[in-house]
Amino acid sequence: MSSQTVFRFPSGDGIDSLQTFIEPIPIIDKNEILIKVRSIALNYRDVAIATSTYPLPVKDQVIPCSDMAGEVTQVGDLVTRFSVGDSVLAPINPAFLYGPLKDEYASDSFGGPKDGMLREYIALQAHAVIKLPKSSHNFADWAAVVCTGSTVWNAFYGNTALKPGDTVLLLGTGGVSLTALIFAKAAGATTIITSSSDKKLEYVKSKFGADYTINYKTHPNWAAEVQRITNGHGVNHILEINGAATIEQSLGSVARGGVVSVIGWSQAPEKMPDVAMLSLRKGCAIRGVQGGSKQQLEESVRFMGNRELLSTVEKTFGFEKGDIIAALKYVASGEHIGKVCISLK
Structure with a gap:
């Protein structure tokens, strides 16, 4: 042929x-x-x-x-x-x-x-x-895992490395967020995931073991709910898949010294928040993640294969x-x- x-x-x-x-x-x-x-x-x-x-x-x-x-x-x-x-x-x-x-x-x-x-x-x-x-x-x-694995590995280990005991916030229930949920749980982190659907949240909690879930329609100020769950400490890592549309709440959710990995994009709101001041107050890093390298993909593949992680x-x-x-x-x-x-x- x-x-x-x-x-x-x-x-x-x-x-x-x-x-x-x-x-x-x-x-x-x-x-x-x-x-x-x-x-x-x-x-x-x-x-x-x-x-x-x-x-x-x-x-x-x-x-x-x-x-x-x-x-x-x-x-x-x-x-x-x-x-x-x-x-x-x-x-x-x-x-x-x-x-x-x-x-x-x-x-x-x-x-x-x-x-x-x-x-x-x-x-x-x-x-x-x-x-x-x-x-x-x-x-x-x-x-x-090609896109999601390399992207998540870059987000978790390309800057300040994810550590056991850290708390991770994941926005939505798409491939990147679920891969991050699986990897974070396997690395010993506490996970919080958001969605507008209680059905989806119930599914990811029962199948993938999410520790906490937030319906952002029920909690439109979901940053306050994140702070409540973490007793005011905030989260160490955020995978920001929406970009400008939700960056203000992500910065309201991040812990001091935490990392916000900006992975996706969306239309900017009419009034953009003062990202510079918000990040300065938290001493956090805002980092654009454009996928990951071959090395990062290879490391994520080895992690997934050796631990027989869920698909x-x-x-x-x-x-x-x-x-x-x-x-x-x-x-x-x-x-x-x-x-x-x-x-x-």
């Missing part, structure tokens, strides 16, 4: 604009491996790209999606670390190997500035690929145009809890 099915967004006219193409399977060079894609995890970023609301540059006719787990089907002549049949995944940005994200490779992310993973086969440089450990996790479980995958769809569109619309609806994946045979 020399051809494969590839999905592209020819324009940013919406999720329904997804188109199917038949394209050649890549021919690898001596330093590459050919990977059969087995599962793809979706992110809200994919919805934003489809609807032209993503704030960063996107290539024309992009193959969407950045998170993939797969199986090696061919190795280049100079590749020694991988063999046919190995289970692997790749970081979102193959040039972001370690340290902070640099300008010279900030535009190398899959599924946006460069073509992504919504295809059957992809050729990658071997040095940018991670071999998966033996564990009970399937390909969907691993695909679901955040809620639902999987097939690798057909109609199924993929349905999956993207499900993510866009906000009804999901955790991750949504596309599975390939």
Whole structure:
């Protein structure tokens, strides 16, 4: 077989604009491996790209999606670390190997500035690929940790490290927040998670063991509820997935010397809070987290595999145009809890 099915967004006219193409399977060079894609995890970023609301540059006719787990089907002549049949995944940005994200490779992310993973086969440089450990996790479980695992690891260990006994605040019940909940619990931290749905909060408490839950509709001033739960101390780490819309309450929730990791974005309120003064009063760090490096992803994979941590995958769809569109619309609806994946045979 020399051809494969590839999905592209020819324009940013919406999720329904997804188109199917038949394209050649890549021919690898001596330093590459050919990977059969087995599962793809979706992110809200994919919805934003489809609807032209993503704030960063996107290539024309992009193959969407950045998170993939797969199986090696061919190795280049100079590749020694991988063999046919190995289970692997790749970081979102193959040039972001370690340290902070640099300008010279900030535009190398899959599924946006460069073509992504919504295809059957992809050729990658071997040095940018991670071999998966033996564990009970399937390909969907691993695909679901590409973005969330590296992002959470960066948030927890890229600055002031998370410690046993710390308290963590997680906003919402999406993939990043649930991955952070699982990792934080495994690291010995106390967890607080928010949602507008009591049903979702009950689910994450029963399945993932959240210590405290806050319905932000019931408690619109949820920062005060965080302070009540923590006896006025605040939380050591916050994963701020909404950006400007909730940053004021996050700063009202953080402990002195704590870290607010800004991961997502949203429309700014009409009157922005005085972030500089609020952070100065708390002596806290506000840190932008643009995913994580290959090193951080590899560390999170090792942590997840060695401890047999729970998966955040809620639902999987097939690798057909109609199924993929349905999956993207499900993510866009906000009804999901955790991750949504596309599975390939």
